[in-house]
Amino acid sequence: MWEYSDKVKEHFFNPHNVGKIDDADVVVEVGSAACGDALKLYLKIDNDVITDAKFQTYGCGSAIASSSVLTDMIIGKKLDEVKTITNEDIVKILGGLPPAKIHCSVMAQEAIEKALNVYYGKAAEEKLADGEYIVCHCFNVSNFKIEKVLKEHNLQTVEEVTHYTKAGGACGKCKPNIEKIIQEYYKKGAAKKMTNLEKIERIKSVINSEIRPALQNDGGDIELIDFKNDVVIVKLRGACGGCPMAKMTLKNFVEEVLKEKVDANLTVEEE
């Protein structure tokens, strides 16, 4: 069984805003029964403000919890504010998700993105664009979608792409093609180095989705304080605070993960 955070369990066992809105202004559905998770989102919008949101979700614990958190995040918000919600924001509120469950938060983010597109009258991207083709036929994932997650989350491996999009997660036949897309994407983009802003975004994402859940398992926690000249400054919290092994954790775990996932030049220091 997965180790879920208390927040995930709370939203799974007592989800907020479950149900339908009969006179909704927008109704969208993402996912499908075949994929094992699906989310139907109902929105009531007044004067560019989401006045009500409800959901129905078929899926595992983290899919239901992600949907519940999403509705909490958007009720009462202006559409402009909602537009910028990322799946990492959802993961953060949930206190982390296991890596193999990140796609649940992506599904929730996609639902709100699709809802806004429908509301603004943009045709939801049902048809494939020019140059777009399906890479993973099991989960209907296109090369554009894979490039999108590569760009947004600076993913490096096929496994990470699978965690975010499910692509390659079933029969696995498309894994070599995903690998090729990753290589070509970074060949194209190799010239442009990550900006500081991109690095910070990526560091935040890795801390929230991988480092914090691991530390929280041992009763600890970590907070990102600052970032300059490739030095990540953090504060250890909870059980990690006074732990004599904290220095080891910082260098051997936190720094190693960030080096691998973000940039090999990073070092980690405690505030």
Added chain:
Amino acid sequence: MNREVYLDNNATTKVAPEVLQEMLPYFCEYYGNPSSAHNFGANVRKRIDAAREKVAQLIGALPEEIIFTSGGTESDNTAIHSALATQPNKKHIITSKVEHPAVLNYCKYLEKNGYKVSYINVDEDGNIDLPELENSIRQDTAIISIMYANNETGVIFPIKRIAEIAKNHGVLVHTDAVQAVGKIPINLKDMQIDMLSISGHKIHSPKGIGVLYIRKNLKFKPFIIGGHQENGLRAGTENVASIIGLGKACELALKNIDYENTKVRELRDKLECGLVEKIKLTKVNGKNAERLPNTLNISFKNVEGEAILLYLNEKRICASSGSACTTGSLEPSHVLMAMKTPFEYAHGSIRFSFSKYNTIEDVDCVLAEMPAIIEKLRNLSPFQD
């Protein structure tokens, strides 16, 4: 209810207190090495041979046909390895699409190393396609490895018939009988099986002990190389206490086989009927096939298995699921997929597996909790029919 309702006995079982009792002296008192020249070790050896005899009795074999291993996986790997190593000209293996990973993933590994594998289909009830199996046999088929009974659905395969087909074509037969042993009568005098795997922890002995039955006079090449233990067929100092425990467990299993097929079956049937009656849109997987008496694999349409397990876990009910999310893979159980179970059912499958330690109270507890859990999750679901 202030205790676990344990209905996951196909995953592992409780060690029987009688088994533990039998094992205890072999840690601190009789700790001699069975290979030693002194009586202190030789006496342990005698007890190992007694255990070997009990294992043999349970499956209708001879004691010298039994070797002890570290478990079902090692036994499965060893059987296939030996069949290939003793017939170096034969490069083809036949197995089924619904095997345990101990066979399936070993076959996939062999495929990467130049061997060819035919994975035989099953029908919607989980029955194996015997004509396809026979037609798949080639000149260079080294072994047919088909499980005795499926761990997820409990569907029993016609191993005796499969062995006949194999013998007609001069092909070796191995069966992974990990789930079948102790649950249904098995008599190897009745059929021409060459090798058979047993796991200790599925029949109330500890984890980390298993058996490979190797028919007398069968050519055999060991998988684990080292000392001369187990007659030179499996190296490594014997896991003495666990072997003694497994012997006792086999003795108990033999006595208990009627109880499994009457009382345990009754409990399973009561749970099955109760769930089907109380909850609509269910599907008992493998319902029309012959099944183990202890296994119920049931799907609830439009709910996801992991979500069900999380609720059951809150009620301290232990079961398992073939849903994708439970295992971390993204596809539901390979067994249910091979049975062409529709996705909306496959993702919502729950396996309840019983042992002699279960009671009618366990069944009543699940029947009391399950309808509300399914209703709650269905109310959450966008798919309502």
